[in-house]
Amino acid sequence: QSVLTQPPSGSGTPGQRVTISCSGSSSNIGSNTANWYQHLPGAAPKLLIHRNDQRPSGVPDRFSGSKSGTSASLAISGLQSEDEADYYCAAWDGSLNGYVFGTGTKVTVL
Amino acid sequence: EVQLVQSGAEVKNTGESLRISCKGSGYNFYAFWIGWVRQMPGKGLEWMGIIYPDDSQTIYSPSFQGQVTMSADKSVSTAYLQWSSLQASDTAIYYCARVNSPTLGTLWFDPWGQGTLVTVSS
Numbered sequence: 001q002s003v004l005t006q007p008p009s010g011s012g013t014p015g016q017r018v019t020i021s022c023s024g025s026s027s028n029i030g031s032n033t034a035n036w037y038q039h040l041p042g043a044a045p046k047l048l049i050h051r052n053d054q055r056p057s058g059v060p061d062r063f064s065g066s067k068s069g070t071s072a073s074l075a076i077s078g079l080q081s082e083d084e085a086d087y088y089c090a091a092w093d094g095s096l097n098g099y100v101f102g103t104g105t106k107v108t109v110l
Numbered sequence: 111e112v113q114l115v116q117s118g119a120e121v122k123n124t125g126e127s128l129r130i131s132c133k134g135s136g137y138n139f140y141a142f143w144i145g146w147v148r149q150m151p152g153k154g155l156e157w158m159g160i161i162y163p164d165d166s167q168t169i170y171s172p173s174f175q176g177q178v179t180m181s182a183d184k185s186v187s188t189a190y191l192q193w194s195s196l197q198a199s200d201t202a203i204y205y206c207a208r209v210n211s212p213t214l215g216t217l218w219f220d221p222w223g224q225g226t227l228v229t230v231s232s
Binding site: 002031032033035037039044045046047050051056086088090092094096097098099100101102103104 | 145147154155156157159160169171172205207210211214215216217218219220221222223224225
């Protein structure tokens with residue numbers, strides 16, 4: 001089981017705002033930066049957010065990330081049908097000396 | 111364009127060996143760590159380890175240490191993941207991805223390869 005805990009699911013109607021939480025500990029998010037990946041069915045995972053709140057070029061500004069203490073969050077505003085995917089947080093864990101992914105959150109657009 | 115292209119799907123029998131590949135282009139392959147990530151059927155993403163192609167330094171996840179071998183050949187800009195004896199539980203999609211950031215604590219993966227489906231039948 002992962003050391004980064006996410007809610008298994010989230011949903012919203014088009015245009016709504018959805019927030020996904022990622023709960024970690026002092027050895028991962030508490031002392032390192034959090035990243036977020038989007039995994040569409042049948043595709044490779046895609047980086048959405050790196051270093052807590054940095055959005056790579058090409059990622060819509062509807063996606064935003066934040067971090068507070070040992071937790072991180074991903075917000076999707078103006079939800080669109082193409083946002084229906086699995087979302088994973090991730091961070092380096094100094095105690096495990098490894099990179100850890102969150103449990104994953106499946107976002108459904110109603 | 112920075113790109114990682116992985117080898118094609120494999121179907122193997124239990125006990126067989128296998129090596130899959132990940133070829134980088136559009137950047138100095140030797141200078142960036144490459145990571146491997148597993149996704150078992152219906153499950154989430156699992157970090158397997160990372161390798162630095164310039165000197166083949168590796169960091170394995172404890173869960174995968176001794177189960178797989180990561181290697182790289184910088185002369186052909188390719189990283190490899192291999193098994194000496196496959197098990198049915200190795201059935202999964204395997205992704206490679208380039209590591210960004212100079213420090214492990216700020217590490218992130220981008221871009222990702224398209225994935226290689228490995229099916230092991232008993």
